[in-house]
Amino acid sequence: MLPTPDTSHINPLTTYEPSEDSYLVLDTLTSDASFLHSRFPASSPTPLILELGTGSGIISAFISSNPIALFGRKDLHLLGTDANPLACAATQKTLSLTPGPKYFLGAVTADLFSPVRKGLVDVLVFNPPYVPTPEVPRLQGEEDESSWDEESRLLALTYAGGEDGMEVTRRVLEGMGDVLSKRGIAYILLCRSNRPEIVVEELREKGWTCEKVGGSGKRGGIEKLEIWRIWKE
């Protein structure tokens, strides 16, 4: 087992506390290491990893501190985004506390990958807000908002996925063709209510290769959470 980054400094009222889904991403990346090794051989240019919705930063910190175990090379660099600036601050703090190479470029406050240039990202990782809800919260607070309203908005950002829990993830699946490099791959977490079989079917129709590389919470043969690796051959 690779060590889990320390995120005990975060404020769980304003930043997503690492949970079953976060740990599933860590385990899945660990078990998918041989794929990563062969996809990004040490002789090739330094892989750029982009994590969307970094929250506490646990996933980015895990990748950044384990380049050899996960990628078989010492050089990686990572960028993170989160719509919640407090999560970005938590991410930077977690990264600064985590031992290992210092190639985290920074966490920026942004809607998904909106400021990222086309065709650069080699590994996209997203543990999204995936719970079905009537709506998705605004990405920015109102000027005169009370701190209670602001906290509930930030909390909703962590889980509220709108229709089928897919409104945020869908935008990622539709935009990722632009941000991924030729060798780029995406790890996306889906939950049962996202109807992964339909999501994956649609992706395959658009020419993506999809493989389920992680799952947890099995009940009656059905998994609650799944992680899919999505890429172009």
Place this chain on the structure above:
Amino acid sequence: MKVLTTNYITCAVKACKSSSAAFPLHFKDAELVQEELELNSDFIRNVLPRIEWPALVTTAVELGFTTLPSTKPAPEQLDEKMLQDLHTLLVETQVTEGKLVCGNCGHEYNIHQGIANFLLPNHLGINLPTPFV
């Protein structure tokens, strides 16, 4: 935020994506801190092929680093000094405060405590939860 970030980002306004004036974003009133870190020459060598060199030179000059050559060094030109210079700029330097300004639309993105904010006022219209097809 490390300096290299600016080589990978551009203006978040959709209409600026195709404009060459939107990249790189320009630093304004930038405050820097240096953190001494061990040189990993593999990182410098392997990251070099992916760097947009002219954009990096522009960024570096804006931050007061004037020693970069105007064309990207070939692998065999990476002597000790060049590696160290690049390491200082790309790995050891953090921008903590300031602004990044788009040369196309003029939008200013704030950097505060090392975190740049690319959320747009809603009227600029990309932060809608509707899928962009």
